[in-house]
Amino acid sequence: MTTIKLNYFPLRCRAETARLVLHAAKRDFEDKIVQFADWPALKPNTPFGSLPYLEVGDEVFGQSMAIASYLAREVGMYGSSNLDALKIEQLQQLREDLIPSEVDAWKEADETKKTELRKKLYETIYPRFVGHFERLIKENQARTKSEFTVGDKLSLADFIIFDGTETLNQQNPAFLDGYPAVKAVRAMVAKVDGVKQYLEKRPFMAVCARKSCQHYYVIKLVDVVAVVVIVVVVVVVLIILVMKVVVVVVVVVKIVVVVVVVVVVVVVVVVVVVVVIVVVVIAVVVLAVVAVAAAVVVVALVAFNKEEGRRPSTISEKKKQLKKIISKMPLFIRYKTLNI
Ligand SMILES: N[C@@H](CCC(=O)N[C@@H](CS)C(=O)NCC(=O)O)C(=O)O
Numbered sequence: 001m002t003t004i005k006l007n008y009f010p011l012r013c014r015a016e017t018a019r020l021v022l023h024a025a026k027r028d029f030e031d032k033i034v035q036f037a038d039w040p041a042l043k044p045n046t047p048f049g050s051l052p053y054l055e056v057g058d059e060v061f062g063q064s065m066a067i068a069s070y071l072a073r074e075v076g077m078y079g080s081s082n083l084d085a086l087k088i089e090q091l092q093q094l095r096e097d098l099i100p101s102e103v104d105a106w107k108e109a110d111e112t113k114k115t116e117l118r119k120k121l122y123e124t125i126y127p128r129f130v131g132h133f134e135r136l137i138k139e140n141q142a143r144t145k146s147e148f149t150v151g152d153k154l155s156l157a158d159f160i161i162f163d164g165t166e167t168l169n170q171q172n173p174a175f176l177d178g179y180p181a182v183k184a185v186r187a188m189v190a191k192v193d194g195v196k197q198y199l200e201k202r203p204f205m206a207v208c209a210r211k212s213c214q215h216y217y218v219i220k221l222v223d224v225v226a227v228v229v230i231v232v233v234v235v236v237v238l239i240i241l242v243m244k245v246v247v248v249v250v251v252v253v254k255i256v257v258v259v260v261v262v263v264v265v266v267v268v269v270v271v272v273v274v275v276v277i278v279v280v281v282i283a284v285v286v287l288a289v290v291a292v293a294a295a296v297v298v299v300a301l302v303a304f305n306k307e308e309g310r311r312p313s314t315i316s317e318k319k320k321q322l323k324k325i326i327s328k329m330p331l332f333i334r335y336k337t338l339n340i
Pocket residue numbers: 013014043049050051052062063064065
């Protein structure tokens with residue numbers, strides 16, 4: 001079976017009658033929702049720079065009414081005659097004429113203008129268009145003695161009536177009380193096997209109201225979840241990085257401490273060695289001086305004894321002898337060592 005893919009925004013608007021036809025026929029198809037954020041990139045690659053477009057096998061086609069008509073013909077929901085086809089197409093174009101008024105009333109940002117547009121919609125536009133729907137249904141039902149909009153069997157026309165009044169039914173269902181034939185067709189379509197199941201699971205989709213479109217909020221929720229996941233991942237990565245940095249800092253601090261300790265130990269050892277060397281040198285010098293002084297004293301005594309040839313007997317002789325010994329000593333010993 002040829003594959004069918006219907007591409008459209010998360011809205012009913014210009015794709016919903018085609019969807020209803022496919023669900024009523026229980027035809028396998030892919031309902032490809034084009035998110036608004038993806039549209040600018042996709043637009044140049046569509047047949048006419050607009051949605052919907054239909055992929056049939058490897059061929060691509062645009063224009064919503066042509067798409068819905070093609071699909072309805074494919075599944076036998078395009079009436080039973082050429083005249084039925086004409087009736088379906090006039091209804092299709094009538095509904096297309098209604099869309100801009102509904103979209104304008106929704107899109108208007110200025111609240112005052114929006115109120116005016118909605119007033120006009122309810123006072124003139126809806127009565128005119130829904131009035132035409134009501135009249136056409138009644139004429140057909142009188143002619144065919146059936147419950148359908150065109151001919152005597154379910155067709156694209158019934159789906160046009162259903163979706164063409166869906167926004168009105170969502171916003172102000174009481175308005176339709178004045179249009180019993182429209183209400184009856186709506187009730188009949190809602191029970192069609194395939195359509196019933198689709199409507200039960202279909203998200204609320206306004207004709208062109210993004211804000212009231214659950215698909216839109218689902219996507220927004222998905223975006224929020226994605227952002228939360230990204231933030232969590234970034235935080236975890238940052239924590240891991242910080243922990244790695246802390247580990248590196250600890251290692252660097254350990255290295256610095258070891259280096260400082262080694263330097264301090266080396267400095268202390270060097271200072272101690274220098275001090276010991278200095279003390280030893282001073283001790284050696286002092287000892288040398290003392291030894292030299294002693295040697296000089298000994299030499300002087302020996303020389304004196306040789307010269308005198310005898311030992312002094314009285315104290316005054318001993319003093320004299322000592323003075324002589326001292327006078328024979330070198331000057332630096334007398335003044336520096338003996339302090340005389
Ligand atoms: N005549 C075209 C009109 C298509 C059209 O205006 N589509 C709107 C969405 S309902 C669209 O693609 N708007 C986005 C754009 O033009 O960039 C049809 O029936 O398919």
